[in-house]
Amino acid sequence: MGRDVATNEAALPPELLVTMYARMAMARYFDTIMGRHAKENRIDGWWHPGEGQEAAAIGATAALHAHDYVFYQGRGTAWAIGKGMAPAAIFGDLLGRVNGSTGGKGGGVPHWCDPEIGVMGEGATLGSVYPLAAGAALAAQLRGTGQTAVANFGDGTAARGTFHETMVQAATWKLPLIYFCENNGLIVSMRLSDVSPTENIADYAAGYGIPGVIVDGQDAVAVHFAMSEAVARARDGEGPTLIEAKVVRRRGHWEGDPQQYRKETDPDALNYRDPLDVLGARLDADTAQALRESAEQAVQRAYEDARAAPAAHASIIWKDVYA
Numbered sequence: 001m002g003r004d005v006a007t008n009e010a011a012l013p014p015e016l017l018v019t020m021y022a023r024m025a026m027a028r029y030f031d032t033i034m035g036r037h038a039k040e041n042r043i044d045g046w047w048h049p050g051e052g053q054e055a056a057a058i059g060a061t062a063a064l065h066a067h068d069y070v071f072y073q074g075r076g077t078a079w080a081i082g083k084g085m086a087p088a089a090i091f092g093d094l095l096g097r098v099n100g101s102t103g104g105k106g107g108g109v110p111h112w113c114d115p116e117i118g119v120m121g122e123g124a125t126l127g128s129v130y131p132l133a134a135g136a137a138l139a140a141q142l143r144g145t146g147q148t149a150v151a152n153f154g155d156g157t158a159a160r161g162t163f164h165e166t167m168v169q170a171a172t173w174k175l176p177l178i179y180f181c182e183n184n185g186l187i188v189s190m191r192l193s194d195v196s197p198t199e200n201i202a203d204y205a206a207g208y209g210i211p212g213v214i215v216d217g218q219d220a221v222a223v224h225f226a227m228s229e230a231v232a233r234a235r236d237g238e239g240p241t242l243i244e245a246k247v248v249r250r251r252g253h254w255e256g257d258p259q260q261y262r263k264e265t266d267p268d269a270l271n272y273r274d275p276l277d278v279l280g281a282r283l284d285a286d287t288a289q290a291l292r293e294s295a296e297q298a299v300q301r302a303y304e305d306a307r308a309a310p311a312a313h314a315s316i317i318w319k320d321v322y323a
């Protein structure tokens with residue numbers, strides 16, 4: 001490896017493991033509480049749980065600076081938490097409360113954002129994430145700010161034309177852009193293998209002359225190393241990297257999905273390793289338990305704060321509209 005990027009686990013600062021574990025536990029409790037909230041029919045919209053996929057977002061964001069941009073996908077809680085967003089603001093958006101980061105515009109779907117820390121929102125129309133992130137990467141390149149932009153997407157979304165179109169341009173212009181795929185092998189109820197010509201999304205990178213990296217998405221440390229290398233390449237002016245984290249979607253596409261298309265004998269269920277356990281095995285058991293307990297309390301408090309906040313007024317729909 002030509003540049004100074006950590007790949008030796010023994011050299012990782014122990015506080016990084018602690019931070020990643022605490023954030024992953026927060027994301028997990030956030031999901032648990034939102035799942036319950038959605039089941040009790042208190043949500044206007046759909047909740048798309050990210051349980052099982054937290055290590056990808058948490059390992060990736062731990063390799064970013066605060067000013068780097070993240071455009072997350074529909075299961076994006078862990079990306080926002082990994083970037084340092086307060087859970088109360090995320091709950092506020094989901095529950096349509098004034099304390100949300102958008103003043104409560106989300107209303108059941110993930111539309112939180114906090115540009116100060118580079119959380120730029122969701123590309124809700126699948127495929128819109130690539131030009132949005134490429135635009136941010138181009139702005140960073142033109143301004144010479146040293147920022148990196150991340151386009152986060154699911155395996156199904158690699159079939160969108162914008163994925164391929166932006167990659168031609170981003171690779172040619174060597175934009176500081178990271179394509180980060182969370183490949184859970186499922187597109188709602190379809191298997192990727194039934195609709196994709198390639199087994200790996202990372203294989204597409206070869207066609208555009210950029211590195212395509214496959215990483216164990218259940219392991220935050222492995223993701224962190226892969227992401228650190230991609231960030232260093234972007235900052236050194238070498239252009240985009242495509243990272244594919246192999247992850248497992250533990251729950252339904254949305255909370256309430258009956259999942260008749262899944263079986264307990266599916267390989268992803270049989271081979272499942274909980275990302276909290278994978279990272280927790282590197283910490284001592286008491287530390288891990290204390291981190292889980294304080295994450296649970298903080299997230300519960302944030303949920304209660306959001307529920308106690310006033311509901312957003314419909315007039316906010318006109319706020320932040322450019323034209």
Ligand SMILES: Cc1ncc(C[n+]2csc(CCOP(=O)(O)OP(=O)(O)O)c2C)c(N)n1
Nearest residue numbers: 124125126153154155156157184186187188
């Ligand atoms: C253009 C467009 N088509 C369809 C949808 C509805 N939709 C939302 S999520 C989703 C599946 C996405 O699958 P994948 O990219 O693999 O991500 P995952 O849900 O597995 O995280 C679909 C079809 C949408 N949001 N945008």
